[in-house]
Amino acid sequence: MSWNDRWNIHGVCSPAVDFWTIFPIILTILSFGIVIFGFLNGVKGIIPVVLYLPIILIAYRQPNCGIQFSFLIGTSYLLIHLIYFPALTEVPVALIKATVLTGIGTLTSILSYRLNVKESNLRSIYDASAAGIFLLKRDGAIIEANSRLLSMLGYREDGELHHLDQIWEDERADELFESTTKDGKNQEIETVFRCRNKKSLPVLISAGPAPDERIVCTVVDISRIKTAEQKQQEERSRTRHYLDVAGVILLVIDDQMVVRMINRKGCSILGYPESEIIGKEWTGHFIPGHVKEKVKTACFTILSGSQISIKEFENPVLTRDGKERQISWDLRPLRDENGVIYSILASGEDVTQKKKTLEALKETEERYRRLITLTPEAIGIACQDKILYLNAAAQKVLRVTSLEAFEKRPFWSYIHPESREKVRNELQKIHTGVWSSYFNEIRLRLEDGTSPYIEATMIPITNQGYQAVQFVFRDITTEREMEEELRRSENLYRTLFEASGAATVIIEEDLTISLANSGFAELSGYAKNEIEGSVKWERFFNGAELDQMLVYHQKRCKESGDVPQVYTSRFVAKGGSVHDVIVTIALIPKTKKSVISLVDITVQKEYETKLKNSLKEKDVLLKEIHHRVKNNMQQIASLLSLQESFIKDADAIEQLKSCENRIIAMALVHENLYRSENLASIEAKTYISSLCSEIQNSYATGPGFAIEIGIDDFTLDIDTAIPVGLIVNELVSNAFKHAFLGRRTGTIRVGLQKKATNLCLTVEDDGIGFPPDIIEQNEGKLGIRLVKVLSEQIDGVLEVCTGKRTIFTIFFPYQSSDPKNE
16 A cells, blocks of 8 residues: 555545545444443443444544544443443443543544654655655565655656666665665665666665565765766876976975875986885985985974975985985975964975086186187176276277276277267167167277277176176278278279279170170170170070060060169179179160169178178077076075075065065066067066066965956066066065065055056055055165155156055156057
8 A cells, every 4th residue: 555545544535535434433323233232131241342443443534533532432331321220330330431432532543643643744754855765575666756766767756667677777786675674774885777868877775674575765866976076086186197297396295204295207306106205204215314404404494384485495315226316495384274284395396407507507607708808809898987897809909008097997088079979879779778789880089099990899788786788899990991992992983984883784686795894894704805796695694584684675675664774683704603783774765775784792692691690699699698697687586595594583584585576576577588589678568477476476475365467568678677677576575565464365456557658557455554654654664765766767656545455556658669569
């Protein structure tokens, strides 16, 4: 009998209810008839027993009326008994029997009522359960299933699901049900059900014993859990993959100095498989004895919480073959959910090769220094209007007899007045980042009264933090005298030959050369008498040049207007030598003759090629200089950072960190310059974004702090980029140091936008705020003073807005040197 069948027995509106209402009434009447019949015949001992059945039926079927009905039956029985047996001695007996009848009905009604309530509660749980529930026979027949199970598997509530084989084909089913029946305990397993649409559904099925050797099963959909577990596993695999493909060593060491994790890069450097590293004591197995205490001290400093990180900590490690590799580490603590440090995360870069490279670089620099000293080219360095260095060749050109002589004499005293403007312009270009590496002709004025001419090129360098100029020059006085003499000769030649200063010929309509000057004879390699009247013009051209010449000649003779008068070609002289020439040709009026002038540009072509190659070399040299400047500044910053680890005074550490960040700000300019195709300017957005990232890493902020960048696409020249970078460094560093005290989250916004002919630099934070007179209060401090001085350097106007948010705004003029910014 199903749940619904059992429930309908207690209904009041079906045909079955009419039967179960009428039947107890008829049974009651018959029972009273038997009682009266027994009383008439003097039988009164077992007469009340016949009334138990209608009382129990009514109390069970109608528990709300059962007590009243049993009381009515008991009272009726008492009255009938007293009517037939009125003796006083019969009253107690009749009263007891009537009480028993009433008690049986009352007890049955109470039990029936409680049974109905419990059945109703079970039905509510059954219908509202979030899990699927079904009742199963031993042969696998499904007696009943709730709506949740049917919905879960895609079945309708019309009896489509009738056997377990429809949804489950797991060999463990028989084992599960057997153990449930045998042990009488609930059992559960994870398995897969088959839905109505043939799709698989991961479930957790629990089975428990039920009456009549049946089994009640609950089913929980665990597809989401399985999906989450799969994603978690994939995420772990991805994380492990990221660790393994990282280009640095990633290592986790616990508070006992035992290795708990190492990535593939670390295993590769150490030469061990991961299984031989995990669980080993780090300093005992992989650190040389002479640095063990140093490494332990650094690790325990992190574990104790004395420092939040240690950067660029270098020490050697022992590889499997007994060799040492120098590693530069970045040590950071790992904390549990309570914030307690339990391990160290160490990321390390193998700098063994870098060390060797730096040593080789020092050797190269020394060789370069010797080369400059001994080279025949004159080389010097000038800084702040003073000459700092002259090699031997330069001292010879400038007639310097001692080093003290040129050190005392100002730079400009060596420049002749007629060349000072040119030199000043070149220096201005160098200082603004717009300069060229070609040689300029400059006139000097020496102490002995002579004014030689030199050919010089100037290259910007840095000397002890100041802008300086390295110049390479050579004395061209003799060459100029020779050129002047050649110029006078050329003037005389032009006077003698008038317009025939170039190789000139006259050709007939049939291409015969009728007249040639000595310049053409020289160009062609033939004597004039060998050419005139006997040689065809076409003899001096081959291939495509010959075809071009013939087409042009035919069109010219036909007086076609689309023939060029000047063009370039390749001239084949006697012996097969080829010359690049500029051909100027025109018809002699009222004739078919053509006058042709040839200018040999072979040397110019070669010189142009050499000049292009020279420009490429100078460009490479300049990029290398920027690269070396950046590396030198980076080394200075690294030295400052290293020095921090040996200083205990917090103020001194803070000052060193500020200096380090300022140097990095300037170094990034040179880094962007040598990476840029345009050596005169850098991308503002790339530069400031990199700078902000360096500052944030320097202060080791937590994940709750962020820097938002809002910068337009344009470029900055070096004279603007360095002050702007230093201003951003000061303001962002100041925000990290003071704006978020006592907070774990915060945002700094850095913006640089074009406003007409100006740029607007803004640095804003949502920190604790500053007083309105922040500038006046910190007038004497280097940071604020540096911001004001740098703002004035770029002709900027500084504005400060305080309150809930602190906003620094600087407006300064901007003139782009890059056409794409226009």
